[in-house]
Amino acid sequence: MDKALLEESLQKLRQIGVKEIAKQTKISTSRLQDILDLQFEHTQRVHLVGFVQILEREYKLDLSGVLKAYDDYHNNHSAQPEQVEKSVQVQDLSLDTQKQRYDAIDERKKQANSKQKFYITLVSVVIVILLYLVYQNVASKYASNAKDSTQDSATEIQAGEESIQAENMAQGAPQDSSAESSTPESISVDSGIDSTPDAQSQKIPDTKDSAASPAQSSTLESTSASPDTESRADNTMAITTDIMLWFDIIDLDTNRRKYQGVTSDTYSIKTDNHRWLLAFGHSNFSLTMNGSPFTFPKSNYPLYFIYEPDNGFKKIDPQTYKRLAEQVR
Known part of the structure; x- marks a missing residue:
């Protein structure tokens, strides 16, 4: 290894500082100082190989030149051939200090992180799709229920109109007979x-x-x-709203409830010259009689009204409404 490259790596370690390196790698400061000064009198090669591996892995440096310097140092200061042979036998340990090994480890870690991110993204997409499907299912059920309630209210309105027409026809028959009975009386006068x-x-x-x-x-x-x-x-009362509105309509003359439910459209009914009791869940609606609007204060609290043919609409308190509603059959 080039000495200049080794010196550059050692200089980077010196800039970090012996105390900081010892704190991070748990290597004693004396051993680190020997490595930085390339002094190997009190260091065995096996220990040095472990220290070099730790430093290379921690700081991503190539310190294989330290082992070469160790071998050179002991070759120059040793007089026993057996020590030279031992150093040659241990030379193979330098292969473990190559950066390629740690680069491969880092690459495998990156691949594992990439796979983990992919699976997390896939699971997130699946969860979002499931939530969307659940929302669509709930929204469709809500729309279906609203449509069914609207159809039920329309059916009740139609049934009410038919009953009103039947009552009008029943009331019209005696008037015709009384009109016809006037003719014989005039004839008897003429006689x-x-x-x-x-x-x-x-x-x-x-x-x-x-x-x-x-x-x-x-x-x-x-x-x-x-x-x-x-x-x-033919007085027609109409309730118009564009949001969900609960209301209750009672015929006070017959003491019967005409309708009680929820709507988000227009509900109309003929008054038949009767008195009517009305209750609403909130004030976000319009109330008209023969197209003429009835103005009232807006609020988020329940509202109660009474309609009389001679006096029109009148706001009442909850106690009055409760007292009148108790008579309903």
Whole structure:
């Protein structure tokens, strides 16, 4: 080995310091100082080989020249041939001090670290994929439940409208019979007219006018009352929201619950000129009657209202709502 290269390696060790090297390698300072000074009077070659291996592995240096210097030193200062033979026999130990051996060890460590990183990355990717699949499954179930609740509310609305139409038809039948019964009464009045020609000629116009006027007045009254009745009966209440909203609707006139559930769309119902009791889980929605909005303070707390045909919507406290809701069958 070139002496200049050996001296460069020893100089690096001197810069680190004997105490620091001894602390890291557990080699005594006296042995380290002998190696740095190339003084081998009190050092055996077998021990020196171990010290050199430790220093090469720790600081990645080529110190094979130290062993050559050791051999040269003992060759010059030894007079016994047996010692020379022993030094030659131990010369093969210098092969263990080559840097290639430690470079191979470092390379294997790098490969092991690379494989470990690869497996960690693979496991992380698998975990992320599983989490994504679980999220998709939960989201699909939630969307399906929301769709089913919307369909159920639509079915209930349709059933409510059909029942309302049936009630309107049932209420309309007696009115028609009463209208028809007025005709015989007018005929019976006409049958009481005086039979004399003069009286007949004088009274016929009067009886016709008197008979016509009640019929016309009843017709006018029914005509004038019909739009108001229809408008009151056709009052449509609508609840519109774009997030999940729990609400409860009770018909106070029949003491029956019309709907109780959750929706994230529009729910509408005809009031049938009844009084209604309403409860909502929060205030993120709009409430309209025949398209006219009803304004109320917004909050995250439950809200309670009562609707009356003559007074419209009115906010009530929880105690009033509880008292009125207890009557529901």
